[in-house]
Amino acid sequence: MTDKSKSKQAVTKVDRRKFMAGVAVAGAAVVSTEAKSAILPPGAPAPAAPSAMRPSTVMAQAEVATASVSAPAYPGTQNGKPGSDYMVDVLKTLDIEYIVTNPASSCRGIHESIVNYGGNRMPELLTTMHEESGTAMAHGYFKVALKPMGSLCHGTVGLQHAAMAVYNAWCDRAPILMMIGNEMDANVRRPGVPTTHAAQDPAAMIRDFTKWDDQPGSLQHFSESMVRAYRISMTPPYEPVLIVMGEELQEGVPEPGHFENFSIPKVALPTPPQGESNAVRETAAMLVAAENPVFVVDRVARTPAGLALMVELAELLQATVVDQGGRMNFPNMHHLAARGAAAIRRADVVVGMELTDFWGTVNDFSDTAHAQQGPIVREGTRMVSIGTGDVYIRANYQDFQRYQPVDIAIAADAEATLPSLIEAVRMLLDGAARTRIDNRGQAARDAYNTARSRVAADAAASAWNASPISGARLSFELWELIKNEDWALVSRDQSISNWPHRVWTFDKYYQWIGGPGGAGIGYGLPAAVGAALAHRPHGRLVVNIQNDGDCMYAPGALWTAAHHKIPLLNVMHNNRAYHQEVMHLQRMASWRQRGLSDGSWRVATTIENPNVDYAKLAESMGVAGIGPIENPNDLAPALRRAIDIVKAGEPALVDVITQPR
């Protein structure tokens, strides 16, 4: 951050060493004229002395004649810890491994404390090249580590950069501890840029998509608010929170002895709400009586326990599960796993758990000129929702989706409700029900065995040798190389027609982390780096199938991976376009009957001419770059080379020129 007021610092610096706002000053006396002159620019008129002016540390030192008023007097820490050291004490109680930051003057106090006072361990600072990337890293990290990362940003402009990533995390129910610096007191704030970067209420900009924020007025207040913020963000629904740290609070040095009563509250995370027992029993009865019960799940598995419980419930009922993939909710190769709407069309009971979009799940909406829409479920299908969406909702941003009426709405955390639902189902299973369920299970097993792999193999075989390389070929080549490793995929696979989910066997919680939540582009690469960081201590082989458009939002995340030695295999899905927008433009041109023959839909949607060389891009930032790979027969050797590098503890990137989808 440039700071054009630096030249003025010599004049104003001493004044910044005053006690922080909100700390009562005991025994403050009227300052001597000599001490006062030390803080005034030459020739400036002396202000009228207030009746009880707070002395700065320098003033105090001047008073006891330990420092010359003519030489700059840096207080050091001999008079006690600076405020930001206390902040680090608080952070150290919260089991925060990492704080990601792009360095900023408004955070210089806490930055210095984390490094020199905290020893840069628990938390350790990670360098990001953009606050949006840093925050997306924290997002990806959480979904593997299951504990939050801090994202330390410059006030105002840093937070503005971070905002989209905060929105993604909000939609995806991922906690992030956002922290920014800010200085409200114009009298101590450096003029120029630092003042431009200050705000009365910097949190306002992201308040619609954070669960809580505060701007503490004292260190004790910080201590309580930071712990509270952690607790709120880690209570389902998990969400980002923000703490604004006054620069004075960070940089001020409390008087010795003043903080004997400083305390850090214990964090006791609240237990999430479980479904009300009558509603759970009624749902169980509906499920047991159903011919074709279907579970639709999006973020039901907050933890690995949720995955295990979902399998238990589905098997108990031999009921189909449609996993919308916000998390690793259900093993994709399980005989009860279904993709697409067909299972929902057949259902007589649909139980939606932690769904983002229940309406879109049971209705069809065609992107046509007339927005054709309507239910896909059969007449009379009963519906139940279980989720924290009914516990907590905000206005403005429409991520709560369209309103869907249901027969039973259980306002509760679904994972926490699963044990009681399983128990309630078990109590109702009599002999007749068991027979019906066994038959249903057998039918599902038969259908699974005969159909699934043949369909996938046939589909993959066409365009097997095509260049650009097909998503199927890419996925099979990759699978062959990782299937005997402890692997994890940290990117979505929608952009390559879900081929990994059609081919790979996902059965461990950490093998899949869902997507950005808010569909904000620029999430993919940094979130993958963050997730890979969380995988690192486990020694897993982490794969990121990286969309080219997304990569160019935040390529600096590659540097972060190289700098912090985060092993990650990046495989470019390089279709040289913002391909979704290509299709949207074509649709518009088709509806309007123009511009199709001359490819007008390529204007401002493709990333060609010149083509981006992603291998060189990676190399320039210290990441091994391989490619571009255009011939499918070159793919396996390139991937093998890259995997060797990743296994040695470094990131690598293979640029693959791919079919559009």
Added chain:
Amino acid sequence: MRSIRLLAGAAAILVPILIAGSAFAADAAAGEEAFVRFGCYTCHGYEGQGAGTGPKLAPEPLAFDAFSTFVRQTSGDMPPFTPATLSDEELQNIHAYLESIPATPDPASIPLLQQLQ
């Protein structure tokens, strides 16, 4: 502009076929060019192999009448291409291109796909 080629043997084969009601020879090479220029590939893949965004069109595309009726009149997830934007001749060429795409190999002949058999 197009930096992308097909490796598989579909390129540059002239497939002369007679289309009902018209007497000109449909040109598969021109069809391939039109398939890209009109952007059919964006949803169906460069070889019409299909993707999450559009079904498989080749090999063995729908017979031309059904093919043409669909492309001209669809009002569903695929935007229609009317004669105002895509001429009959170009559509016939596209169809010829799709017809020229060789049969999909048996997955059993592809080692990586054998695991799914």
